[in-house]
Amino acid sequence: MKVAIAGAGAVGRAIARELLVNEHDVTLFEKNRTHIDPVAVPGANWVHADACELSDLEAAGLQTFDVMIAATGDDKANLVVSLLATTEFAVSRVVARVNDPRNEWLFNEDWGIDVAVSTPRMLASLVEEAVTVGDLVRLMTFRQGQANLVELTLPDDTPLAGKAVRRLKLPRDVALVAIIRGRRVIVPQSDDPLEGGDELVFIAPEESEDELHQTIKAPI
Numbered sequence: 266m267k268v269a270i271a272g273a274g275a276v277g278r279a280i281a282r283e284l285l286v287n288e289h290d291v292t293l294f295e296k297n298r299t300h301i302d303p304v305a306v307p308g309a310n311w312v313h314a315d316a317c318e319l320s321d322l323e324a325a326g327l328q329t330f331d332v333m334i335a336a337t338g339d340d341k342a343n344l345v346v347s348l349l350a351t352t353e354f355a356v357s358r359v360v361a362r363v364n365d366p367r368n369e370w371l372f373n374e375d376w377g378i379d380v381a382v383s384t385p386r387m388l389a390s391l392v393e394e395a396v397t398v399g400d401l402v403r404l405m406t407f408r409q410g411q412a413n414l415v416e417l418t419l420p421d422d423t424p425l426a427g428k429a430v431r432r433l434k435l436p437r438d439v440a441l442v443a444i445i446r447g448r449r450v451i452v453p454q455s456d457d458p459l460e461g462g463d464e465l466v467f468i469a470p471e472e473s474e475d476e477l478h479q480t481i482k483a484p485i
Contacts, residue, residue: 272337351377
């Protein structure tokens with residue numbers, strides 16, 4: 266997969282390293298020449314360019330990329346990069362970093378963004394996930410499909426203990442994608458039994474979250 270990353274700061278470089286480990290073709294766009302350091306991310310391509318400038322993106326051939334990641338420390342820049350990538354270059358997947366949670370409402374499909382990642386929100390969600398049992402915790406929002414990645418930890422005395430996954434009567438358009446049990450990550454099969462303490466990870470539209478929560482809380 267060919268991935269462009271706008272912003273070669275600490276965040277952009279860290280993302281690039283992770284993608285390179287998985288053998289993706291990664292290009293870092295950085296407008297500050299003094300920040301360009303190929304030795305810092307071996308294997309990545311570096312382009313001295315302002316990702317908010319249409320001419321620079323044209324020169325770099327952004328239309329040939331599969332993914333654009335707007336990872337600068339400036340929310341305004343990330344919005345512009347995302348919009349250009351989608352509307353001018355038809356990049357099929359756009360992921361944007363949200364620096365200020367107050368701006369999160371802007372990071373949606375109107376700006377060409379498929380997934381918005383807010384570090385403060387994610388950290389808060391992880392804290393909630395670590396201490397909350399029996400409540401639904403939203404981990405991430407997928408903007409393109411208006412769906413959320415949500416988690417619920419079953420209490421030890423859950424009425425679902427010993428019941429098969431197929432017995433769950435999930436709301437429409439809700440999918441159970443993983444069961445985390447201790448250090449195990451289980452891809453759920455219909456006959457797999459549930460246990461108290463299981464972390465259930467779902468993809469669900471926002472309007473189905475309350476129904477999902479009630480379904481998991483109610484005995485079968």
